[in-house]
Structure formats: structure tokens, C-alpha cells
Amino acid sequence: MWVNLRRAVLVSLAFFVLLGLAYPLAETGIGQLLFHHQANGSLTANGSERIGQTWSGPQWFQGRPDGDDPTATGGSNLGPRSQELSDDVKKQMDALKKEGITPTNGLVTTSGSGVDPDISPDDAYAQVAAVAKARGLSQDKVRQLVKDHIDGPQFGFLGASHVNVLELNEALAAL
Numbered sequence: 060m061w062v063n064l065r066r067a068v069l070v071s072l073a074f075f076v077l078l079g080l081a082y083p084l085a086e087t088g089i090g091q092l093l094f095h096h097q098a099n100g101s102l103t104a105n106g107s108e109r110i111g112q113t114w115s116g117p118q119w120f121q122g123r124p125d126g127d128d129p130t131a132t133g134g135s136n137l138g139p140r141s142q143e144l145s146d147d148v149k150k151q152m153d154a155l156k157k158e159g160i161t162p163t164n165g166l167v168t169t170s171g172s173g174v175d176p177d178i179s180p181d182d183a184y185a186q187v188a189a190v191a192k193a194r195g196l197s198q199d200k201v202r203q204l205v206k207d208h209i210d211g212p213q214f215g216f217l218g219a220s221h222v223n224v225l226e227l228n229e230a231l232a233a234l
Contacts, residue, residue, distance in 0.1 A: 118193040159189035177221035
């Protein structure tokens with residue numbers, strides 16, 4: 060019996076060291092070595108590229124009305140007949156119209172994750188006139204900036220084209 064118990068403890072310790080220490084440390088090392096930026100949260104001076112940011116004012120491109128709290132992930136689960144959803148969409152549409160932005164579906168509805176940093180190219184182009192006016196820039200210059208920040212589908216066929224709002228606003232600030 061003691062022999063079996065000793066073997067079980069030794070095997071448990073060996074697997075603990077191998078799978079509980081060595082493997083995670085190796086993965087962390089590989090991640091830091093090959094994917095340093097992504098492994099550390101894809102951070103910029105203004106936040107993470109992977110979490111939606113809140114931008115106020117017509118001088119900035121607006122993202123989805125998700126907010127910027129990464130702990131508040133998940134959809135609202137409000138259905139198409141929900142009065143609360145309808146009220147939220149109307150409120151968001153009114154706020155966008157006040158800033159001179161033509162509301163689009165992507166700018167008035169939240170994402171499934173609740174922290175999506177991307178909008179569609181149509182959502183970005185809908186904001187060009189308001190951003191250009193607020194910044195005193197030509198619409199052509201702002202439109203070109205949007206065009207330069209459109210990322211196509213992953214691997215050329217997965218998903219849809221999108222624009223990362225944080226990256227777009229950082230490029231806008233650099234103009």
C-alpha cells in the first residue's frame with residue numbers, strides 16, 4: 060500500500076511541476092518573446108486596442124455605445140420587442156444627431172461582447188462630415204484617414220471589414 064501511495068504522490072508532483080509550472084512558464088515565455096504587444100493587452104497610451112473606448116464630442120469618431128469597462132462584458136439580452144432597448148436606441152440616435160452624425164445601426168446598438176472596439180466602415184464614413192467640421196479638416200482628408208484604417212476580413216475571408224476606433228482616433232489626433 061505504501062509503495063502505491065508513494066508512486067501516486069511522485070506522479071502527482073511530477074505532473075504538477077510539468078503541467079502546473081513548466082508548461083505555463085514556457086507558454087508565457089513564448090508569448091512574451093514572439094507576441095509581446097498582444098500578450099500584454101495590446102495597450103497604447105489611450106487604452107487597449109481590444110476594448111472599446113468612450114469618446115465624447117464630434118471631434119472624435121464614436122464607437123458602439125458599449126462603454127469602456129472590460130468587466131461589464133456580455134450582451135444586454137434585450138430583445139427586439141424590448142421597450143428599454145427601443146428607448147436606448149432612440150436616445151443614442153438623438154445624441155448622434157446633435158453631434159451632426161447620421162445614425163447607423165452599428166452606432167446605436169451595442170455589441171454582443173459589450174466591449175467591441177470596432178465599427179463597420181459605413182459607421183466610420185457616416186461620421187466623416189461631423190469630425191471634419193469639428194476639427195476644421197477637409198472631408199476628403201478625414202475620409203482618406205478612415206480608408207487607411209479599414210481592416211479587411213481575417214485571412215481575407217473570415218468576418219467583415221472593420222475599423223478599430225481607438226487606432227483611428229489616435230491617427231486623427233496625430234494629424
